[in-house]
Amino acid sequence: MLSRGEITTGSDLYEGAFVFQHGETAPDYLLAHVLALDALTKGFVRAKWLSxxxxDRYLQLIGQPQVFGTQYPFDPKLPHPITNGGRFSGRTRSPFDDSFLPTYLRSDFCVPDLEQQKKNLQTLNSGSYPRATMTLPGCER
Structure with missing residues (x-):
């Protein structure tokens, strides 16, 4: 559909980005990023956080630190218990360059500040998913 030019609206580009964001390769994540940015240029503001x-996902896959801090991958050095929320525990934000972007730029993309991200990490590692605080209030994903 992309190659035929059938994905053109902000909403369609966002949905396409969401699909490729759940791919497995660096080109999948890079394409997802470009699609999310295009959705933004077409006025689809829900694409802020996704962009x-x-x-971040692309950077991590190519061996670079994330810059927004949106990703909480498994940390091989932490336990991953099967019970009590094992699906969420054992997470990290590393590698993460938390000094690369100022808070206002994170905020412009609906990304919580560093303190909230630390709390989100603690919540994940306690076995729960912090859905309400993964983006800023008023931002949709």
């Missing part, structure tokens, strides 16, 4: 998340 940040796709960049």
């Amino acid at each position: 940040a998340a796709t960049l």
Whole structure:
């Protein structure tokens, strides 16, 4: 559909970005990022957080630190218990360059500040998913 030019609206580009963001390769994540950015240029503001998340995911896969802090991958050095929320525990934000972007730029992309991200990490590692605080209030994903 992309190659035929059938994905053109902000909403369609966002949905396409969301699909590729759940791919497995660096080109999947890079394409997801470009699609999310294009959705933003077409006025689809829900793509703000997704454009940040796709960049972070791409950077991590190519061995670079994320810059927004949206990704909480498994940390091989932490336990991953099967019970009590094992699906969420054992997470990290590393590698993460938390000094690369100022808070206002994170905020522009609906990404919580560093303090909230630390709390989100603690919540994940306690076995729960912090859905309400993964983006800023008033931002939709």
